[in-house]
Amino acid sequence: MDQRHRVQRAVSDPKVRQVGFFAPNPNPISDFPSRSSPPLAGSPSNATSSSPVIIIPPPPPPAARNHPALSHLVVGSYDAASESLLGSSSRLPSSPPYSARGFVVDGEFSEESWPQRSNSAKFASSFPSGGFNLTAARAVITPEGDASPAVISANEKNEVSAVEAKNERTESSKPEKAKLTKSERRALQESQRAAKAAAKGEGNKPSAGAAPCGPGKASKQPAQKKDTASAAPSSALLERKGSDRLPEKDRKKDVPAPRMQFDDKSRVEKAKRRAVVNQTEARNRVELFRHLPQYEHGTQLPDLESKFFQLDPMHSAVYKVGLQYLSGELTGGNARCIAMLQAFQEAIKDYVTPPEKTLSRDLTARVSSYVSFLNECRPLSISMGNAIRFVKNRIAKMQITLSESEAKASICSDIDRFISEKIILADQVIVKHAATKIRDGDVLLTYGTSCVVEMILLHAHEVGKKFRVVVVDSRPKLEGQRLLRRLVTKGLSCTYTHINGVSYIMHEVSKVFLGAASVLSNGTVYSRVGTASVAMVASSFRVPVLICCEAYKFHERVQLDSICFNELGDPDAVSKVYGRLDVNYLDDWGNKENLQLLNLMYDVTPSDYVSMILTDYGMVPPTSVPVIVREYRKDQLWM
């Protein structure tokens, strides 16, 4: 990881979060006093060491970069608390390679819901690089805890000199950072916590979740300072509110950051340079899906295999799972998620905190690098995003007093608990619920392969229900055939057809059971492509559609169509029809520039086709999904 990369990343990340909303403060000078006013982080708790960190803004957006005065005022998209973390983390040593990797996943689900954690590492890595004059000057790390407000304001006034001074500082900044003692680190943690509490106190602010809103931010900061100047009332406020409603800040955290858009050339280039997996872009890409990654399939695997011994930061267990994703050996939301979590467990067991680093920060960065690697192998599913969010949160919330082995054991047991409670037990609960919905003489239709639906059918068969199963399948994966085989060997009576024949078979069907990759909070079901068609035909025939989905797959994102976010499979799989040598019209499709093949992996089923969602919290209508997401999010993260 050379310096240039880090710089570019630092430039580009805020840019995405500022889309369209950025408007520099027209009155920069008036804001200065408030900036240099007593910092909020220090005030509530101890105010000993880390007072200055709170006013260090993230790097300014490109529009403001060339104007020194503006650059102070254009604050990034993060709220004050995250800024405090930002600043504080910038004094912490960070390991550039990991943090650098951690951001390939920007396009993915939920890691970015913790901007203050992961991004902090990124900004930290960007500062010493020296390519980013003005912010570097702002963020010049004042050694130890001597940075009083006065120093900061002095810094601001003497911007130019700071810029000049920066050069020698950048060389020295790293050793300085490394010199933090344990007590200082603890003090830092304290201040962060205090800052967070302060931000929570602000929970009733109307500008909820407006993450990309630059000006809103700028106006908010002084207000927050007023707020936290009297920290006691605000925390009292928190006490009152915290019990009955989710604090605003948590909700803000839940708003997913924009995903990486692959039609953004510059970002793709950067991501490519960071990438472990060498991907070549697919030929004849579909215009509508330029924003999604689409690569040649089959070329990366040997390449990656040969790299096995060179990739020392990658744990072998993670590597193995990545290869399994890549080769398509490991499919299915639950299976992929469990495999990933177990690989993380392995990696955490073997993890040793490098000297002069804290476990929680370094391990988070490490996990981020694993995640980005897995993401390169195959885009992560939404459920995996939730699981990753859980793991990272566990690591971040690790008590600093724990010894390394204790911490590792605690994380591993947490992961175990996640797997057993959120996936395995949840499945059992769903099976129990669903079995009550199956009656003798039913004809149940299912589409593709869903492991929960399979468990439901087998369970109902075991308890002696008499029913028939219709397995609907579709090209190119033909996953239904595997399900069909397993069901028939267990003695269930099955009918097999392809998705085009679903209108023909639907007359006989009494219920439709479908699996889901995720259920989004507007009630839409994100699932294997074709699910929407099956649900549509079923509802047009007045057949109830039951979606079986564990609650850990619920996500607060919303989506209206299947195009904005999706996954693209191997286009060759469309042109070649398995077992049909006579269908060979398109063998040389790559040479025809007018022809594109589209192998969509998922689609979105509108909620009005869904009669009921079977989940581990019971049987709910699709309208209840946002409620579950909100009410149980806390439980899921802090269990």
Add this chain to the structure above:
Amino acid sequence: MPDVQSLVNEFILKLKKRKIEGSQANARQTAVLLRSVISQQRIPYTSQAAALIDAVRAVGQQLTAANPIELAVGNIVRRVLHIIREEDLSLTTGAIEGLNVSSVSDDDSDTDKDDNPGLSAAALAAAARSTLRPPSLQTLLEDLPDSSAIPHTSSSGDNSDGKSKSADKSTKSRKLKHDVIEAVNELIQDIDTCHDQIAEQAVEHIHHNEVILTLGSSKTVLEFLCAAKEKKRSFRVFVAEGAPRYQGHLLAKELVARGLQTTLITDSAVFAMISRVNMVIVGAHAVMANGGVIAPVGLNMVALAAQRHAVPFVVLAGCHKLCPLYPHNPEVLLNELRSPSELLDFGEFSDCMDFGYGTGTPLLHVVNPTFDYVPPKLVSLFITDIGGHNPSYMYRLIADYYSADDLVLQKKAASVN
């Protein structure tokens, strides 16, 4: 005669084995076959038209029995029957007009006594319609001339004894046969050119930058899209592959060869993509009298998705696909199940095939239907070779092409046997 019978048998065999692909090919071959049936038919001096009708109907019954699903065959048989009736009618009316007023008067008495009591009022009306001369406002208003005018035509269609006496027999019989064969030739030509006729209308329906979705392959659709392309319209086409026949691959190849921007998608992705589609254009297997469509499997799903997203669902159909029957439970009765081997590899699933030892019924069934029924409410527009029509108008078009007597070929066969 025997060589006609051998031709018929050969065609029946082809139909039974489903050798002929596509309703257009079927329609054309049926018309050609019926032409030779007519030309070989020996015509008695009396009731020539009836003899021709009987001969054609007999062949038609065999053909439709051979493949009741291929509705185009029955349609063509009905068309030919209708042509015979019409030609006969025009001959007799021509003869009547040629005759003097005196002959008309005795003709009147003739028709009164010959009037077939079995003819229903509906048949009379149909016969009147089939002259392609709609009753004038005057005849509609004045009861008396109307009632006398209709028996005229109907009786002449059924029985031409009275007039043939006065007319030159040999020339007339030759003339009828000749006219019918001419008309059948025209019909064949119509079938051949229906693609072009439909394609001519393409520019009226496809505009610039349009995104069109189609499923499977249809020659009509291919010609339609290419016609628009030739008129310098640039648009994009999504082709759903149409499993298990994968005709979409073929269509995509053809479209690309003609320079159209084409994207091939799987059938399951239709719902995902339809939100970005401006129009669905598909071919049909047959169009029923109620405006419903018998179409390649999967199209009901596409039509539902199109309705959901308010995308126009346009069906292209040549006139030979118009079927004068009203469907009942068409998903099952007008469908055909193809070989399971298209869906499942028998080799792979051989171990699952004999699990039915307990009850004797096999555990594994495979359903591979050929057609879907798209109800008329899901169809936005039909484009036929004579223009665009609403689904609710199809019954009227059908009344123009077929005479009411011929609607049921199969029922008659049952009563005869």
